[in-house]
Amino acid sequence: xxxxxxxxxxxxxxxxxxxxxxxxxxxxxxxxxxxxxxxxxxxxxxxxxxxxxxxxxxxxxxxxxxxxxxxxxxxxxxxxxxxxxxxxxxxxxxxxxxxxxxxxxxxxxxxxxxxxxxxxxxxxxxxxxxxxxxxxxxxxxxxxxxxxxxxxxxxxxxxxxxxxxxxxxxxxxxxxxxxxxxxxxxxxxxxxxxxxxxxxxxxxxxxxxxxxxxxxxxxxxxxxxxxxxxxxxxxxxxxxxxxxxxxxxxxxxxxxxxxxxxxxxxxxxxxxxxxxxxxxxxxxxxxxxxxxxxxxxxxxxxxxxxxxxxxxxxxxxxxxxxxxxxxxxxxxxxxxxxxxxxxxxxxxxxxxxxxxxxxxxxxxxxxx
Ligand code: F0G
Numbered sequence: 571x572x573x574x575x576x577x578x579x580x581x582x583x584x585x586x587x588x589x590x591x592x593x594x595x596x597x598x599x600x601x602x603x604x605x606x607x608x609x610x611x612x613x614x615x616x617x618x619x620x621x622x623x624x625x626x627x628x629x630x631x632x633x634x635x636x637x638x639x640x641x642x643x644x645x646x647x648x649x650x651x652x653x654x655x656x657x658x659x660x661x662x663x664x665x666x667x668x669x670x671x672x673x674x675x676x677x678x679x680x681x682x683x684x685x686x687x688x689x690x691x692x693x694x695x696x697x698x699x700x701x702x703x704x705x706x707x708x709x710x711x712x713x714x715x716x717x718x719x720x721x722x723x724x725x726x727x728x729x730x731x732x733x734x735x736x737x738x739x740x741x742x743x744x745x746x747x748x749x750x751x752x753x754x755x756x757x758x759x760x761x762x763x764x765x766x767x768x769x770x771x772x773x774x775x776x777x778x779x780x781x782x783x784x785x786x787x788x789x790x791x792x793x794x795x796x797x798x799x800x801x802x803x804x805x806x807x808x809x810x811x812x813x814x815x816x817x818x819x820x821x822x823x824x825x826x827x828x829x830x831x832x833x834x835x836x837x838x839x840x841x842x843x844x845x846x847x848x849x850x851x852x853x854x855x856x857x858x859x860x861x862x863x864x865x866x867x868x869x870x871x872x873x874x875x876x877x878x879x880x881x882x883x884x885x886x887x888x889x890x891x892x893x894x895x896x897x898x899x900x901x902x903x904x905x906x907x908x909x910x911x912x913x914x915x916x917x918x919x920x921x922x923x924x925x926x927x928x929x930x931x932x933x934x935x936x937x938x
Contacts (some may be wrong), residue, residue, distance in 0.1 A: 575824035590616045593754045594654055600757070600789065601750055602657065610658045610687045611616070615644045615754055619762040619899070623649035624869035625882060626719075631894040635885065636767070637866075638759055641874055641905030645707060648752060648779060648903045649679035653741065655751030662740040666690065667738045671725035672829045673775065674704030675904055680741050681713035691890035692738065694718055694725040699827050721822065723833045726776075744835055752779055756786025757795075759899055766796040768896040771879040774804040774813060774851065775829035775901055777840035780830025783845040783901070800899075804840065805884035807877075811853040813840060825856040825912065828877035828904060854883040860916050862886060866902075868918065873906030882927040 575725060592611030594601060603609075617640050623845045624637045638646035653822040657680075660668055668692040670680045677693035684691035693708055697717035709717050718725055726742060731846075733740035760766050766787055771778050780802060806814055807824030812832055819832035824935045833919050834840065844851060854862075859876050860881035885892070892898065906913060 573683040575929075578734075592654060593651060593751065594658060597754050597757060600754070600822055602747070603658065607658050607662045608687075609654075610683055611654050612644035612650065612686060614643045614654050616758065617755075619759060620814070620864075620870075620872065622870050622872075622882075624865065625886070628886065629889050629892055631754075631892065632895045633892055636763070637872065637874075637882070637896070637902045638755060638899055639872065639902050640876075641878065641902055641908075645675075645679045645682045645711075646703070646905035646908055647679060648755060648901070649675045649753055650783070652743065652745075652748030652751040653679040653683040654692060654740075654744050655747040656680075656741045657687050657689070659676055660689070660741070660870065661815045663689045665737070665739045667692065668741045669729045669733055669738045669821070670694070670741045671722055671729045672700070672742075673722050673830055674703075674908070675709075675828055676742065677709035677713060677715070678704045678711065681708045681711035685711050686832050690714065691724060692716065692729075694729055696721045696725060696830075696852055699830060701827055702911060703905075703908040713745070720896045722776075722831050723822075726835060727768050728928065730928060741834070743776055743782075743903070749778055749785060751781030751787065753786030753845035756783045757790055757851060757899070760790050760796045763897065763899070766791065766798050767800050768798070768898040769892070769898045770800045771803045771881040771885045771898060771900040773826070773829055773901070774806050774840065775831040775877070776832065777804070777813065777834040777836035778806045779845050779901070779903065780843055781836050781839040782790040787838070799847060802847040802883060803888070804849065804851045807859065807880060807881045808853040808855045811851075813837065813851040814853045824859075826859055826875075827909075828875060829880065836867075837872040852888065854880050854887055858883040858887060863912075863916065864918060865905075871931070872902065873913070874902040875904040875906055875908045876912050878902040878904050884903060892911070 593615030810822035822832035863879035
């Protein structure tokens with residue numbers, strides 16, 4: 571038999587790529603859906619858990635650090651996990667329009683899933699504080715984008731009031747189906763690691779995702795699919811840290827615009843997570859966020875958005891408090907391509923520009 575034939579036969583025996591049905595179909599038994607629920611999916615979920623060699627070495631003590639790279643979801647953030655549920659349930663309830671306030675990712679995701687479900691999407695964003703990639707997505711997916719001269723907290727108040735008075739479904743994380751979808755990330759982490767990690771590090775804005783992960787960890791633990799529960803470490807940007815400072819921040823500010831939130835709507839839930847998991851909320855400065863962002867890019871080959879890097883920045887900051895041989899998972903919530911302006915301004919790359927199109931010039935520049 572020829573070599574080619576042998577290889578062909580081998581592949582016939584074992585299918586390498588398996589079709590992923592999207593998280594609602596994958597975790598049907600764990601979600602509040604029925605046969606009547608139309609599944610609106612872009613095949614979100616099943617994102618990789620990646621071992622970080624360089625960061626693990628920086629922590630030392632035989633600690634293993636992984637990232638849950640949720641920036642590889644269809645619209646480039648973890649929001650797709652919640653949105654497939656929120657939009658499917660809205661469709662089941664015959665809703666024709668949805669609304670959200672957003673620092674960018676929720677609006678991109680809501681717009682994509684609403685389009686898939688043939689619904690109108692209204693998104694309110696803080697004018698001038700949404701990364702270019704996210705704004706581009708909302709526009710391309712066909713949302714009606716409304717930019718207000720105010721921050722996310724103000725936008726959220728407005729959309730909550732509108733959805734109370736008019737037939738438009740709110741798809742921010744106060745919508746309980748959002749957290750149901752997002753909890754599946756914890757299931758995937760347990761399945762990939764074979765057990766729960768010892769510590770989960772996660773960026774916190776409106777505090778929905780930390781609450782969703784905790785729900786997922788608890789459900790798998792109760793079903794004996796894991797042997798322990800993780801300590802939940804939530805990280806906020808220093809200029810925007812209401813849970814760390816235990817007060818509303820009227821003018822939140824940070825380079826990590828995704829988590830530029832001064833009054834998290836899921837505050838009570840998040841405080842409960844902290845208590846139950848024996849976790850903590852801590853803050854990281856913009857400088858620490860950018861430092862982690864650069865390390866992830868140039869030492870691990872992983873490009874995330876600045877808000878996501880807050881989880882790794884936080885881990886590096888609390889390095890001395892990490893016990894020996896623990897397994898830590900940092901959640902990377904969004905893709906680096908979302909915020910090209912931040913990337914262009916914050917890198918240590920060598921970028922030679924305006925060279926003559928001449929081979930000797932190029933060779934000279936290369937130092938050969
Ligand atoms: N990371 C990214 C990339 C985000 O976009 C967000 C939230 C968070 C972390 C924080 O998650 O709010 O559940 O604590 N973004 C929202 C939005 C607010 O509008 O896209 P959280």
